[in-house]
Amino acid sequence: MPSLEEELFPSTPGKFKIDRGQSMNRQFHRYFASTSTMFLWALFLIALTASYLSFQSFVDSGSRCFSASWGGIQWEKQVRNSAQIHRSGGMSVLVTGAAGFVGTHVSLALKKRGDGVVGLDNFNNYYDPSLKRARRSLLNSHGVFVVEGDLNDVKLLAKLFDVVAFTHVMHLAAQAGVRYAMENPNSYVHSNIAGLVTLLEVCKSANPQPAIVWASSSSVYGLNDKVPFSEADRTDQPASLYAATKKAGEEITHTYNHIYGLSITGLRFFTVYGPWGRPDMAYFSFTRNILQGKPITLYRGKNRADLARDFTYIDDIVKGCLGSLDTSGKSTGSGGKKKGNAPYRIFNLGNTSPVKVPELVNILERHLKVKAKRNIIDMPGNGDVPFTHANISYAQRAFGYKPTTDLQTGLKKFVRWYLSYYGYNNRKGLQ
Ligand SMILES: O=C(O)[C@H]1O[C@H](OP(=O)(O)OP(=O)(O)OC[C@H]2O[C@@H](n3ccc(=O)[nH]c3=O)[C@H](O)[C@@H]2O)[C@H](O)[C@@H](O)[C@H]1O
CATH class of the missing domain: 4.10.280 (MYOD Basic-Helix-Loop-Helix Domain, subunit B)
Incomplete structure (x- = not known):
């Protein structure tokens, strides 16, 4: 049944x-x-x-x-410790791109004067990541914890603001390099546009909102030929996608200032160089090639004119970053709502004395005591501009900005670092 x-x-x-x-x-x-x-x-x-x-x-x-190297009680403790402020009136700063060239120097300077610093970096391989890891070790040894993660990871950013009420964000993470934008355009959109918006979204919702200082670029002047470049000059003719994304960043940050009351300072860096620098930049790759006996390619502008840059030494840039943080003023909003107007500023940070690229090579030759093999070609249409020259009167007025290192002195310090970092000091014939 x-x-x-x-x-x-x-x-x-x-x-x-x-x-x-x-x-x-x-x-x-x-x-x-x-x-x-x-x-x-x-x-x-x-x-x-x-x-x-x-x-x-x-x-x-x-x-x-x-794959993620963040999260957990131990991790939160490291973040909190690193963010601890050790001076009265100090700030707790989230430094994005902390394992980058400028990020490392700014993080160290902040830590040294007693501010709390937490770094964020995705350690991408745009250039040798081992240099970024070495910078991270340097930061660790000075008590700066660098979180490994991407700017576009909204969960990670939100978590960081959960753990620490950052007073300031020093936003230096970016896809840098003018000419590489032709090879990998999307990486510029990913970091300089999408990543920026992700960060601003988290900052606008944070309570309290941090003040933001971030890296724009001298490249926004593009085809502007009025010298020296002033912040009041036109910046609507970018010559590269890199420049276009930095210019877009200036517009995007303006909207977040306007709608949400975020305090924003954009810094137009002029060809920054120095110890622990970026291997993709001319002064760095020229040094490598000269030491290895390889030729270097020098671009030449229209009518065989030499290209020139307002090369700015890293210590002067650090002074500009700290001056900007110190005078940033407060964001006014909280929980995504604006409560009043907040400062929106843009400053040139340059050396105010452009040097022709062949002269840069002459200086390197003298410091390295090796002759360069120069290969001179007409500037390809790759996004380069013929010259840059900063007018720094705005930054001077706002926080007494005054660069003090000329190219000769700055390159001497760079070369000393380069030789020691890459182990040349132990080899015969060099310094
Ligand atoms: O101020 C900025 O906002 C930018 O500065 C930097 O860009 P640039 O000023 O172009 O520096 P960099 O590449 O060192 O070339 C220097 C000079 O050497 C010339 N150059 C370069 C390479 C080469 O092989 N030959 C050559 O002549 C070249 O034509 C140029 O005249 C940063 O990289 C960029 O990320 C951004 O921050």
Whole structure:
């Protein structure tokens, strides 16, 4: 005798008894049987989908756990310790791009004077990541903790603001380099546009909102030929995608200042150089090639004119960053709502004395005591501009900005660092 359960939910059609009762009953049974089969199939499919989805989320969270190097009690403790302020009236600063060239120097300077600093860097491989790791070790040894993560990771940014009520953000993370923008345009959009917006979104919602100082670029002057470049000059003719993304950053930050009351200062850096610098930049790659006996390529402008840059030494840039942080004023909003007007500023940070690129090579030759093999070619249409020259009167007025290192002196310090970092000091014939 089949159980009631077996009658209602026959496990297979073969078990279905058709000889027990009348046709109505049979039809009822048949109808019920096919419905229940469908129901079972539906249940099965739902279960299958659910287990697929939960497997996917396990894989996702698993891979995040394995690949992400953030989160957990120990990690939060490191972040908090690093953000600790050790002077009265000090600030706690989130430095993005902390393992970068400018980021490392600014983080060290802030830490040295007693401010709290937490670094963020994605350690991408645009240039040798081992140099970034070495900078991180330097920062660690001075008590600066650098979180490994991307600017576009909104969860990570939100977590950082959960753990620390940052008073300031020094935003230096970016895809740098003028000419590389032709090779990898999307990396500029990813970091300089999308990453910037992600950061601003988190900052605008933070309570309290931090004041933001960030790296724009001298490249925004583009085809402007009025010298020296003043912040009041036109910047609507970028010559490269890099410049265009930095200019876009200036407009984007303006809207966040206007709508949400975020205090914003954009800094137009002029070709920054110095120890722990960027290997993709001319002074660095020229040094490497000269020492290795390889030729260097020098671009020449229209009518065989030499290109020139307002090369600015890193210590002068650090002074400009700290001066900007100290005078940033407060953001006015909280929880995404503006409570009043906040400062919006843009400053040139340059040396105010441009040097022709061949002269830069002459100086390197003297410091390295090696002759360069120069290969001079016409400037390719790669986004370069013929010259840059900063007018720094705005920064002078705002916080007494005054660069003090000329190219000769700054390159001497760079070369000394280069030779020691790459182990040349132990080799014969060099310094
Ligand atoms: O101020 C900025 O906002 C930018 O500064 C920097 O850009 P640039 O001023 O272009 O510096 P950099 O590449 O060192 O070339 C220097 C000179 O050497 C010439 N140059 C370069 C390479 C080469 O092989 N030959 C050559 O002649 C070249 O034509 C140029 O005249 C940063 O990289 C950039 O990220 C951004 O911050």
